[in-house]
Amino acid sequence: MSYLPTAWSYSTLKEIAAVLADTADGLTGREIGDLLVRLRMEDPLPTATKRDRLAESFVAAQNRYQSAKRVITFIVAAMEPVRYRDRPDLFTLRQDRLNERLAFVGLHVNDDGKVATGAVAHTLDEASRVATSIRDELDRRRCHPEVLKYCSVEILKKAHFHACLEATKSIFDKLRSLSGLSGDGAGLVDAVLSLGKSGVPLLAINSLQTQTERDEQTGLANLLKGLNGLYRNPTAHDPRLRRSIGEEEVLEVLTMVSMVHRRLDNAMSNHD
Template structure:
């Protein structure tokens, strides 16, 4: 992960760390992956142990290096832990390499190292959810992840309908079944009572999510609002389901 093309260390960062730790750089002109591999192999052969490799990881994962991009720390931490799990190690939140559960299989390694982001991907969370709150998830800002996720539903309704407004008024305009049948979107044909109940149920669910998470989260101080990892997963999974139902939505004039 530290030599990953997109999210890994830069070539300069690798070179600086190797110099800082007095490690040889046998292939300075090679790809980052080959360069780092050769440097690790050379040092391990010299020392007869992997201690200096662990030291390299610790220096690369110093939290101060990520003060402007805390989400990058989490991303690298997750990927490293999925590999270190096979030798019973993990990178903790202080950037230190510590003892942990040892994995014997790929499934065990994934389970040991699984983060919220990984679990969301495993659940095939709707792209709109991840587009709105992936940074907050990586920063482990559960407070703001709930806020951004629920906001994504209201933005989606505005995009689908072109309607202004927000909150319950927007939901009513877009989905609610009024006496005159003035809703703008339909998630089914609305021909049976069951289909009408589904439509009303989705509208009420969206209002409920706004009331439970969007409104209180937007107004309460951060320290008075506690959201666990489990609750965050449940909220984002529910928001994902709403987006999938909206995938099926058609403008009312197109229903029949």
């Protein structure tokens, strides 16, 4: 390490322990015990809850060395990438949660599982910005839950290619569910949202009483056809290496898909 770790506050130690010993997504009690033994760290409360046990071990280590050096050593050991070879999504989840806490002491866990220096956060908003992840940003944007339902694993794996594919699929699944039809792609969009000769679509996103409202209905239909052409058909047929999708693009796509879901949530059905 190229920096000298200082002592952390008790609250920081407890928060780091809470992430690593989380009930649902944290280390198991056995994993915690094994790491403490391997790293020769004290285990003052071996029968306590995982969080309290780890927090007290961190406090004991910091008191002994008068710095957070041993705590950082534990984090690095717990975040060793090889431990997550079968669960890369779990690595990203823990990394994101740790980084939001470590931002207050100017550190972060990088993609190699190492603890490195970073920007210092002083407020909750700053910590969120410093430790931002795609999922965190989607949460801040109040992304429609249906989007995350379809692609949360891909997001955690940072598989942007498949996140766009799965998110786009969610729209067409919703059209089938709302309309009772079994088609797909542009044909399904036309069958469900097109004004057609009658001017009455199976699903209407507004009252269709004015030209502006009818244009809006047609615009949504065209948008869905565009999303299908841009992200679903290409990603379904092209090799992954030919589809490079960055974080900004995947955020924009998922935000757009979220908007579509909200419009469909309030659509009025015109089929028997």
